[in-house]
Amino acid sequence: MRKIHRTRIVALLSISFSSILSAQQVDWSLDKLPKLDNEQVEQRVQRLMQDMTIEQKVAQMIQPEIGYLSVEQMRQYGFGSYLNGGNTAPYGQKQADRSTWLKYADEMYQASIDDSKDGSRIPTIWGTDAMHGHSNVFGATLFPHNIGLGAARNPELVKEIGEATAKEVAATGIEWSFSPTVAVARDDRWGRAYESYSEDPEIVKEYAQAVVEGIQGTLGKDFLEGYHRIATAKHFIGDGGTTKGIDRGDTRISERELRDIHGAGYFSSIKAGVQSVMASFNSWNGTRVHGHQYLLTDVLKQQMGFDGFVISDWNAHKFVDGCDLEQCAAAINAGIDVLMAPEHFEALYKNTVAQVKSGVISESRIDDAVARILRAKVRWGLFDRAKPSLRPETQHAEWFNAKQHRDLARQAVRESLVLLKNNSQVLPISPTADILVAGKGAHNIAMQAGGWSVSWQGTDNTNADFPNATSIYEGIKQQVDVAGGNITLSETGDFEEKPDVAIVVFGEQPYAEWFGDIQSLDFGEVDSESYTLLKQLQAQGIPTVSIFLSGRPLWVNKELNVSDAFVAAWLPGSEGQGLADVILRDANDRVQYDFTGKLSFSWPKFDNQFVLNRYDADYDPLFPYGYGLNYEDTQRVGHLSEDKRLTNKNGTNEDSVPLFVRNLADGYFWGTEEANGAVNPITGPSGTSADGRSLTMQSVNLAYQEDGRRFVWHGEGTGVSAVLGQQGVDSVSTEQKMRFLQAKIRLSDGVSEHIKVGVMCNQKDCHNTLTLNGSNNSLKPGTWQTVAIETGCENANVQANGPIVLRLSSSNNAGLSIADVAWVKQPSKTAVTQRCE
Structure with a gap:
């Protein structure tokens, strides 16, 4: 255990005072706060706490990760929660099935209520990043990432997705989902832009409430009952507004902008009764949010009235002044209630206990944090439920990758597609035509799923990691085969007989935060082969439909110029056949589904339009916020300038x-x-x-x-x-x-x-x-x-x-x-x- 230096107390205290002085004292108060409890809930929380030792209380505040946590360590300390990261599955098995996840949940639950070593029988809860479905689990249904759902403009749809996700999470015995992400992405270079529903807070605010109600249930009806899970609004606050789109960077804006733009999803989430909020890695005007007492305590807990608990992000406490991986009184004093400490949890636990006993952290702060954690557990009914495998909701093996969920995901794909160009009305395509399907993404489920899919970055995945999924090519082929048409798959665009039409699927390779940050919006700098393929097909006189897979709008003027039709498909997830439903006619040559998706992110006209948002003073997009064609539109997209405003590669x-x-x-x-x-x-x-x-x-x-x-x-x-x-x-x-x-x-x-x-x-x-x-x-x-x-x-x-x-x-x-x-x-x-x- 690392020795604690009392000289750090000055740094710990200075963070909150300097932040308060710099704040502009904007009113964050919420009217008509939801009433979640009766007196019995609070009385039960207090009864649980009255006999708890400092050691037991601190254990509730530490969250290890399953790649480092053993069952014996859970038995020894009785940690209040644990998580699986994006690259971790039970027993190290990436392709672990539902029953294996459930078996692991049982083991940890039983260890947590074993009081033989720690004297505590408080059950633990398991948290997971169910980002777009139960996305870290092999074989789960994967819905489109948030950026696509934002284009669908359908809050009821995302509520149903929240419900479906909760059911699949419940089927594996996990109690807590680290979603929804309610970031408002303002710079499209940010590697988490696809986790944002929109550049505009109005969609984010509406969707946040819908998803929270889908995951947790609706207040006054089925709140936290049955299959409903604990939800998490994240990342509080300003994660989507960092300078240059740098993940975990600095958001340099006024407090009013912070509230009105980046706070929108938290207001609606709290009104919906969200039980946890995850603090953000980023800084606000130079001060790390994880150490920001004004934002975490004064704003979130006091003014906004949030009575759930605040969890840190992965090891994020170490970036707070005066902190490291193994001790961080500053974050706890600022308002963090649960510290996500994947590997260094034992040292952090012991140091925190010592800091409480020495007075660096007050017992009242610890009591507040533990009361918040226990309150959520009592509300969810944890103390009245059996071990995970014996709970009623885990008896529904059919919920995992249910047909209803796949159908819902397929609907979400259809509604998220945005038609940017359809010159000469090449779409929709007859399924009886001779169709060539080409491009790197045509039969590549990893590309259409993106990051946070079975693995964190998604870069090591193959089609074998998605056993229940359908690639875009497979979805098209299913309908073409039924109609009696002819289809050829060739990633490079080769063919023996000239096709009637070519469908080229291309776009970004998988990525997640940090590694996904980019310096240039010019897609051609990372993939010139797709443009060459499109130009080749154009030169041969073949009508060409581009299906663009991406986690953000990118500068694709060259690619648009050599495409007769161009569809922004975002990251559609596991149900690739949803795309075929829209771009293909049925066997009787009728339109199956029209395009309904509208841009929730503005599309750049120039390669240097990194920050391009609705209501900007110099707003000049190629396709504005809300743009999206349908089959009745005859609007043509003319030849676009291919001149670059950035005179150097990668924006450097x-x-x-x-x-x-x-x-x-x-x-x-x-x-x-x-x-x-x-x-x-x-x-x-x-x-x-x-x-x-x-x-x-x-x-x-x-x-x-x-x-x-x-x-x-x-x-x-x-x-x-x-x-x-x-x-x-x-x-x-x-x-x-x-x-x-x-x-x-x-x-x-x-x-x-x-x-x-x-x-x-x-x-x-x-x-x-x-x-x-x-x-x-x-x-x-x-x-x-x-x-x-x-x-x-x-x-x-x-x-x-x-x-x-x-x-x-x-x-x-x-x-x-x-x-x-x-x-x-x-x-x-x-x-x-x-x-x-």
Whole structure:
């Protein structure tokens, strides 16, 4: 267990006070709050708490992950909840069936009520990311992701989807769903844009209530009864508004905008009786939400009247000032009630107990948190239900991937499709025609499902991971075969006889948050082959229908120009035949279903329209919010400009070359350099010098998760340096063109010893060196600042092809964090610059 330093108390207290002072005191109060309880519920909560020890209370607040949690540890501590992450299934079985999930739920339940070690018989609950259906479970029904549902404009449909999802979650014995996501995505580069129903809060507000009622039941009717599960509105607050769409970044807006845009889904969720709210990774105007007492306590719990519990996101507490993975009083004091601590739960539990006993965390704060958790458990009836496998709702094996659910998902696909172009009325297609189906996504269920589907990012999935699903090609083929038509599948578009029409399915490869963030909306930068295929078909005079799979609107002007028809299909999920229902006529040549989907996100006209939202002052989309053609429309889309406004690839600056910007560039590594000159690469985000103690490296966060590194030197005269090295790359020509190595650096508080930052080094010397210390007037400890060092100095006696691009060295105790390392032609105007003498 890590030792707790009482000096952190100042940092813990400062977070809430500074946040309150900076807030604009906007009114967040809700009128007509729902009355959820009678006196018996509160009396039962108090009876449960009156005999609980501090250890038992803290255990209710810790949430481990099944990949790290053993049944014996649950028996020992009696944790209040646990979760399965996006890449984890019971016993490590990705393709575990329903009965295996249920067996695991029983084991954890029984261990939690075993009081032989912890003295507690309070049952645990299992939380899961049922993002678009029970999406982490092999064989479940997968509904379209939220961005597609937003285009459907059908709150009753999403309520039914919430009910269906609750039934499939119930069938596996799980009590709690981490959904709905009620983010309002404002920058389409964000990797979670597809989790947002719309760029506009009006749809999000309406849908949030509908989904919560679907999952939990309706107040006054069937609330938290039977198959209904505990729902979670997430991520509170501002996750969809971060600068540049950077996941877990900073949302820099006024409090009124925060409330009116990003708060919409929380107002309606609370009115619907949502029982849990998940805090967001992002910051608001520089302060992490997980440590934001004003937002979590003053706004959410007091003004908005939320009486459920607040759960943290995956290890998000570690980014709060004064915190790390194993202790975070600041987050608890700010208002977090449950800490999602996948791996480090034992240390976090023990440290939190110690912090309560020492007064760093008040017992009243702990009591409030535990009362909120127990209140939700009592409301759900947990104490009156048997173990998971014996509950009435788990007896319905037929609910899992039920035909009714597949039909509902198929309906959702139909209603989510948006027709952007239909020149010459090529759609709908006769099923008796000779049809070519081509493209990377035609017979690729992983692409149509996207991220958060059986696995977190979805990148390792194949069709075999979706045993009950139908690909887009299979859905088309089913109807063509019945009608007597002819269909050919060729990903590359090859054919023996010229087809009457080609359907090309292409789009984004699967991704989820963080990895899904992009810098450019130009689809052609990541997939030029699809455009080549479309142009090929056009040149052969074949009418072509494009089916575009994506988690956000992208700049596809080139692809639109070589398509006769173009459908935004989003990420439709497991029921690919829903697309065939709309684009194909029936066997009698009649329209089966018309297009009804309308854009809930504005479509970009130019490649640099990252932020393009309804009501913007300079609003100029290609297809506006609410656009969507149907079969009666004769509107034609003319030839679109293919000129790019961004003059460089991926939206990056042609005057810079990244070496460690969010991730390491190919051929570069972080490592340590021993006194004898030996360089040892460090694989992964943390490590130590060869002796295991002189120099340590750990990941830190600047804008992205783990996009920085922190180096700490321990002791005197070790001669060990931290290095950014190169292997198999030629940085010499780059260095000659760029001339400056620039980085963001944060000196640790209290640093007094020199830290030398050298560039282009061999064992003895560097081209140029900048010396830093705590007394340097240009650098403030504890603050990220930019430094730039010129290379190619005339007096540099260094071979230009040395393996070390950057060396960080110190002769004594010192600490430094570094991020955004890049070659630049000219340093930033705000950079502390070391030029050649």
